[in-house]
Amino acid sequence: MNHVREYRKQKKISQMELAKRIGVARQTINLxxxxxxxxxxxxxxxxxxxxxxxxxxxxxxxxxxx
Amino acid sequence: MNHVREYRKQKKISQMELAKRIGVARQTINLxxxxxxxxxxxxxxxxxxxxxxxxxxxxxxxxxxx
DNA sequence: AATAAATGTCATATATATTTGACACAATGA
DNA sequence: TCATTGTGTCAAATATATATGACATTTATT
Incomplete structure (x- = not known):
C-alpha cells in the first residue's frame, strides 16, 4: 500500500526508466x-x-x- | 546517519528492549x-x-x- | 571496588531482497 | 494490422539483511 506507482505516473516514466535511474532491476520496481x-x-x-x-x-x- | 539512537534514548529504553518490542535481534538495532x-x-x-x-x-x- | 546492565563486535547460519534472462499479454501508436 | 512499449510473472542465481550464541568492554548502580 505504498504510493510509488502514483508518483511514477505523475512523472510519466516507465518502470524500466525508473529502475534505470535508480540503478535497480525493473522487476524490483514492479514488485x-x-x-x-x-x-x-x-x-x-x-x-x-x-x-x-x-x-x-x-x-x-x-x-x-x- | 539516522536518528534511531536519539529517539530511543529519548524513550529511555535499551537496544535490547527496543529489539524486543519490535521483534528483531538486538544486534539488528545496534547495527x-x-x-x-x-x-x-x-x-x-x-x-x-x-x-x-x-x-x-x-x-x-x-x-x-x- | 564490585556487580550488573548496556553496548560493540565476531563468526556462522538462514531468510529474503535483488538480479538476470526470458516469456506472455495488454496497451499504444504507425 | 503490425510493431513497439509497458507490465506482470516465472525460475534460478547471488547478495545481503537478520538471527543466534558468545565474548569483551564500557557504562551505570550499589
Whole structure:
C-alpha cells in the first residue's frame, strides 16, 4: 500500500526508466509497486529522491501522517 | 546517519528492549544505529511506530526535509 | 571496588531482497 | 494490422539483511 506507482505516473516514466535511474532491476520496481516485497531503506531513499518526494509521502500511511 | 539512537534514548529504553518490542535481534538495532546496514522498509516502519515518530524524522535528512 | 546492565563486535547460519534472462499479454501508436 | 512499449510473472542465481550464541568492554548502580 505504498504510493510509488502514483508518483511514477505523475512523472510519466516507465518502470524500466525508473529502475534505470535508480540503478535497480525493473522487476524490483514492479514488485515494490505491487507490494510483493519489502525494499531496503536505501532503495526507498533513492525512490523518494528520483520521484521528487520524501519517505513519508511514499511509504507512511494513515493516521499519524504529519 | 539516522536518528534511531536519539529517539530511543529519548524513550529511555535499551537496544535490547527496543529489539524486543519490535521483534528483531538486538544486534539488528545496534547495527542500524551504527549505520552498518540498511534496514528493510518494514523494519523502519516498526521503528517509527515504536519510537512514536515517523519515517522522515528517523531517516530523511538534509535539505528537503518537510 | 564490585556487580550488573548496556553496548560493540565476531563468526556462522538462514531468510529474503535483488538480479538476470526470458516469456506472455495488454496497451499504444504507425 | 503490425510493431513497439509497458507490465506482470516465472525460475534460478547471488547478495545481503537478520538471527543466534558468545565474548569483551564500557557504562551505570550499589
Amino acid at each position: 515494490i509497486e505491487n507490494d510483493k516485497y519489502n525494499p531496503s531503506l536505501e532503495l526507498c531513499l533513492s525512490l523518494a529522491h528520483v520521484l521528487g518526494t520524501d519517505l513519508n509521502s511514499l511509504f507512511w500511511d494513515g493516521d499519524e501522517q504529519q | 542500524i544505529e551504527n549505520d552498518k546496514y540498511n534496514p528493510s522498509l518494514e523494519l523502519c516502519l516498526s521503528l517509527a511506530h515504536v519510537l512514536g515518530t515517523d519515517l522522515n524524522s528517523l531517516f530523511w535528512d538534509g535539505d528537503e526535509q518537510q
